Amino acid sequence: MAADRDVSYGARAIPVQQRGAERVDKLLDAAAAIIDEVGVAALTTSAVAERSGSSVGVVYRYFPNASVLVLALAERNRERFSAELAGRIEAGEAPDWQSYARICVAAYATLARQEPGFATVRFGDVIAMRLNPKNANRNDELGLSLMQFLVTQFGFTPTPELEFTTTVAMETTDAMIRRAFQEDVDGDQRFIEAANSLIMQLLTPHAPAQ
Secondary structure: OOOOOEEEOOOOEEEOOHHHHHHHHHHHHHHHHHHHHHOHHHOOHHHHHHHHOOOHHHHHHHOOOHHHHHHHHHHHHHHHHHHHHHHHHHOOOOOOHHHHHHHHHHHHHHHHHHOOOHHHHOOOOHHHHHHOOOOOOHHHHHHHHHHHHHHHHHOOOOOHHHHHHHHHHHHHHHHHHHHHOOOOOOOOHHHHHHHHHHHHHHHHHHOOOO
16 A cells, blocks of 8 residues: 555545554444444444543544544445455356355355444445435445446446446345344344345346356
């Protein structure tokens, strides 16, 4: 990463120098742990400072309030989802579009299971949208990425209808994963399989002829 590049999480520019990035990750790790333990409503800059062993001033330097912390955590979740998905692709888990659709759901479920704070915040849910309604819906961005991969790797035809369908597919996955982990920390497999089934139904009419 370039030492002089900045990443914006809504209210403050966060430096990407290694030391600064590590400090931000430490604060976000603390926020995620608090969310998992006591919920978003209990998230405050003071609680994050105490949990991370930092001063309130350090937290405020990057995150002026809890809302920005949640938005930043949602953005980090999106980045880690993309990395998880890329790793599965590199491992050869997506030889065809059906496998690719399944690993999108699997990557989502894996992060909900293993990444602190992910099952609650995710990256396109109502929490982030309520805190910053002018932000682009993260599921729109992910849906576009899904469409682009289907087009470039599996011969789908790029159309407005396909773009809408892939956005619906991401919204469906988001809703099913949220429900799967609502009461089960390991994820209710029925909802995960339902997400797979629904995405197949959505994408099959757009798939190229075999």
